[in-house]
Amino acid sequence: MASDTPDAGPVSSTLSIPACSEFPRHIAIVMDGNGRWARKRMLPRVAGHRRGLETVRRLVRQCLERGIPNLTLFAFSSENWRRPADEVSFLMKLLLRALHTEVLRLHANNIRLRVIGDISRFEPTLQQAITQAATLTAGNTALTLSIAANYGGRWDILQAVKRMQAANPALRDDFTEDDLTPYLSLGDLPEPDLFIRTGGEQRVSNFLLWQLAYAEYYFTDCLWPDFDEVAFDAALLSFRQRERRFGRTSEQLVPQRAAI
Ligand code: IPE
Ligand code: IPE
Ligand code: MG
Numbered sequence: 001m002a003s004d005t006p007d008a009g010p011v012s013s014t015l016s017i018p019a020c021s022e023f024p025r026h027i028a029i030v031m032d033g034n035g036r037w038a039r040k041r042m043l044p045r046v047a048g049h050r051r052g053l054e055t056v057r058r059l060v061r062q063c064l065e066r067g068i069p070n071l072t073l074f075a076f077s078s079e080n081w082r083r084p085a086d087e088v089s090f091l092m093k094l095l096l097r098a099l100h101t102e103v104l105r106l107h108a109n110n111i112r113l114r115v116i117g118d119i120s121r122f123e124p125t126l127q128q129a130i131t132q133a134a135t136l137t138a139g140n141t142a143l144t145l146s147i148a149a150n151y152g153g154r155w156d157i158l159q160a161v162k163r164m165q166a167a168n169p170a171l172r173d174d175f176t177e178d179d180l181t182p183y184l185s186l187g188d189l190p191e192p193d194l195f196i197r198t199g200g201e202q203r204v205s206n207f208l209l210w211q212l213a214y215a216e217y218y219f220t221d222c223l224w225p226d227f228d229e230v231a232f233d234a235a236l237l238s239f240r241q242r243e244r245r246f247g248r249t250s251e252q253l254v255p256q257r258a259a260i
Contacts, residue, residue, distance in 0.1 A: 010181070010187070010188055010189055010190050010191070012177045012178065012181055012191070013191050013213055013214035013246060014177065014213060014214070015177060015178065017246045017248075018190060018191065018193075018214075018246075020193075020244050022240050023066060023067065023068055023236065024068060024192070024193035024194040024216075024236075024239055025068070025069055025070060025190045025193055026068075026069070026070035026071075026072065026189055026190050026191065026192045026193055026194075027063070027068060027070070027071050027072070027192060027193070027194045027195075027196065028072040028073075028074075028192035028194070028195050028196070028207065028208055028211070028212065028215065029059075029071070029072070029073050029074065029195075029196045029197070029198070030074045030195075030196070030197040030198070030199075030204075030205060030207055031052055031055070031056070031073055031074060031075070031198060031224040031227075032197060032198050032199030032200075032201060032223075032224060033048075033198050033199030033200070033222070033223030033224045033225070033226075034048030034049045034051070034052040034223070034224050034225060035048050036048070036199065036223055037051065037052075037223040037224065037225040037226065038051075040223075045087060046087065046090045046094075048223075048224075048225055049090065049091060049094055050094070051225035052224045052225050053094060053098055054225070055224055055225055055226075055227050055228075056073060056098075057102070058228070058229070059071070059227070059232065060106075060109075060111065060143065060145060062229055062232055063143055064109065064111075064142060064143055066236070068143070069142075069143060069144065070143070070144045070146070070189050070190065070192075071143060071144070071145050071146070072116070072145075072146040072147075072148060072186065072192065072208070073145070073146070073147055073148065074148045074151065074205075074207050075091075075095065075147050075148060075149050076091055076095070076117075076148070076149045076150055076151070077148075077150075077151060077152060077205060077206060077207075078117070078118070078150055078151060078152030078155055078206065079152070079205070079206060081150075092122065092123065092126060095126065095147075095149060096123075096125065096126050096129055099126075099129040099130065099133050100129065103132075103133045103136060103137070106133075106137060106140075106145065107136055107137050107140065109142060109143075110140045110141055110142035110143070111137060111140050111142055111143045111144075111145055112137045112138060112139075112140040112141070112143070112144045112145065113133050113134065113137045113145050113147070114133075114134045114137075114144070114145075114146050114147070115130045115133075115134070115146070115147045115148075115149050116146050116147070116148050116149075116151055116156075116185035116186060117148050117149045117150040117151030117152075117155075117185070118150045118151070118152075118155060118159070119149065119150060121150055122149075122150065130149075144189060146185075146186060146189075148185075148207070148208075151185070151207070152206045153204070153206045153207055153208055153209030153210065154206060154209065156184055156185050156208070156209070156210065157184070157209065157210055159183075160180055160183035160184040160185075160187075161180065161183075163183045164179060164180055164182075164183045167183075184210055184211065185208075185211075186208070186211055191211050191212075191213065191214065191215065192208065192211055192212055192215045193215060193216060193239070193244075194215060194216050194218060194235065194236075194239045195207075195208075195212050195215040195216065195217045195218065196218045196219075196220070196235050197217075197218075197219050197220070198220055198222050198223060198224045198227050198231075199221075199222075199223055199224060200219070200220075200221040201219075202219045214244075214246060216238075216239055216242045216244065218235045218238050218239065220234070220235065
């Protein structure tokens with residue numbers, strides 16, 4: 001039964017109305033435009049990826065400063081294997097290097113780091129670095145930083161169904177959203193309130209298909225390496241101006257607004 005009472009926990013936005021506040025509790029970002037940033041400067045595409053990592057570093061700090069507790073970044077999609085082999089290999093090395101150089105700093109800042117996606121396709125050294133980083137930072141509480149790597153939204157839904165059925169063979173086809181949610185990537189977090197895509201494209205590209213059901217979408221032409229604090233604050237301002245109705249009418253929200 002759908003409830004009308006706002007809930008603070010990681011509940012499904014289609015089953016009960018999530019708690020809403022001025023700042024998103026969870027931001028999910030498609031970091032797009034690295035290649036075009038580099039091309040504009042007559043640089044190789046990989047130079048854009050390198051600069052993109054600097055944006056990530058700055059953004060993590062900006063989230064900490066603003067008290068945003070969950071940040072999920074799309075780093076490599078299940079479709080990005082279709083890119084030229086040398087670019088794929090550079091991206092894998094960049095991810096491994098970033099894990100090595102950043103993890104201690106993230107840990108010192110009380111940040112929990114994890115990777116979502118099918119990591120079984122990665123080199124063993126990368127898989128190990130991912131697992132070690134997650135283990136080291138598992139108890140941290142200031143910010144949960146989830147990096148989506150070899151991630152696809154359809155893969156996520158399928159793996160969740162498979163794992164749920166393996167764990168509960170009795171469920172068969174008689175299961176609910178609540179049964180499935182814990183098996184989805186990010187199932188332990190509130191659903192993203194704000195989805196940002198840089199780089200000018202207005203598509204989801206197989207990112208968090210299930211989890212973005214009621215996110216507010218924000219698209220900007222800004223290329224990812226240029227996505228600075230001013231650009232981030234513009235996205236947050238846009239979010240604050242949205243009316244999140246979750247199926248209700250605007251009039252139904254008026255008493256809530258008066259109570260604030
Ligand atoms: C996003 O930038 C980063 C990854 C997909 C890894 P792109 O590499 O897609 O940059 P554009 O879209 O070509 O500019
Ligand atoms: C989406 O960006 C994936 C990441 C940002 C990692 P792409 O640049 O690969 O998306 P499409 O293929 O243009 O939609
Ligand atoms: Mg792109």
